[in-house]
Amino acid sequence: MAYTVKLEPSGKQFEVEPGQSILDAAMHHGVNLPYGCRNGACGDCKGKLVSGQVDYGQYKPTAMSEEERAQGSALFCQAQPQSDLVIEAYEIDDARKAEVRRLPCRVHEARKLTHDIMEVSLKLPSAERLQYLAGQYIEVILKDGRRRAFSIANTPLHDELLTVHIRYVPGGEFTEHVFEHLKPKEIWNFEGPLGDFYLRDSDRPAILVAGGTGLGPIKAILETAFEEGVERDFHLFFGVRAQRDLYLTELLDQWQQEHANFRWTPALSDPTEEDTHWTGDTGYIHDVLPRYYGDLSGHEGYLAGPPPMVDAASETLKQLGVDKDRLFSDAFTYSTE
Structure with missing residues (x-):
């Protein structure tokens, strides 16, 4: 049977399946x-068990001492309820x-999504x-210390791998390497997570x-929302130059069939x-939006892509009634260095 967990101090409740x-x-x-390793090794997910019983699972003593456990601590990445909990x-x-x-x-896998977009899957150390x-x-x-920013394209609910979508930039040293010389198990270093582009509650x-x-x-946002059972309505507008630039269309079609919202x-x-x-539809995406909506008061807008597109589409959404405080964006730039 499922057990109910109440979270303090927020008061939120959720069900935990066997x-x-x-x-x-x-x-x-x-x-x-909060969490770090999700395998009982780091202790970042440690919290307090206020009431109820749990199976504490397997974990390393360095992550939680016997004294901490006796005082009511538990590692939530390992603990499984044996009763309703607070x-x-x-x-x-x-x-x-x-x-x-x-x-x-390490680079786990790379596959071309279009003629100039590569999906690269990255695997972190096991712990x-x-x-x-x-x-x-x-x-x-x-x-040499230079940095290249890439959005994470998969849901954090399945974070065994991190996937990024990398567009080929003519003359770009890094993208040239990715498209022409990338090797499996190649070691990369990165810093993150960064940015404040995420779905608001x-x-x-x-x-x-x-x-x-x-x-x-936006794929990561939608994928997460669907898995969490979010019921709010989503309408995605995907603008590209030509049909060959569209990608993941089968997935988007599948989502459209499976999710009424x-x-x-x-x-x-x-x-x-x-x-x-x-x-x-043809035309720039900011010109396409008014073909579908005359009044977007009460809506939110989430925009990601080249800065000119983000800027133009943001202006259109504001003209259609979206409050500027309800517009959230992630504008990409590409470096050839």
Whole structure:
């Protein structure tokens, strides 16, 4: 049977299924408790057991001492309820509360999503996990100290690997390496999580606007929302130049079929001769938005992509009634250095 966990001081409650840890259940219910390794080795998820019984699971003595356990502590990444519980821990409900860390990782896999977009999966050391909010980004640190920022494109609910979408930049030293010379198990160093682009706790319908690899962080946001059972409405507008620049369309179509609160609209700003059979929208995405909405009062806007697109679409959303304080964006720039 499932047990109910009440979190203090927030008063939030969530259900924990048999065989599920408190931390895992909390994450799947949109409650962001702190954690580090998720395997009982670091102690970052340690909190107080106010009432109830748990199976403490397997953990290292360095993560929690017997004295701490006797005083009511538990590692929520390992502890499984054996009754209804009241626990005490703080939530990471703001990107500023997440610990920024510098970590090594290995390239696990790379696959082309389009002619000029590569998805790279990164694996952290076995005793490490990165806690982040869907929509945040990391900075890859090059050997000479230069940095390249990439949004995390997968949900933190499944953080065994971190995936990033990297667009090829002609003459770009780093992207040239990624597309031409990348090797499996290559070691990268990065810092993160960074940024304050994440889904706010709200019931407002959300308009999401992605340009190019701006789909990455918005994919992570949507993927997390669907797993958490968020019921607010989402409408994604995905703007690219030509049809060959669209990617993950099968996944977006699948989500549209599976989730009644989601739909997506692609648009081509510069169709090629190969796009003669295109029947969808054409034009810049900020010109497409008013074709679907005349009044967006009471909505929120989330925008990710090239700065000109983000700026233009933000202005359009404000003209359609979205309050400027309800607009959240992540504008990308590309370096050729």
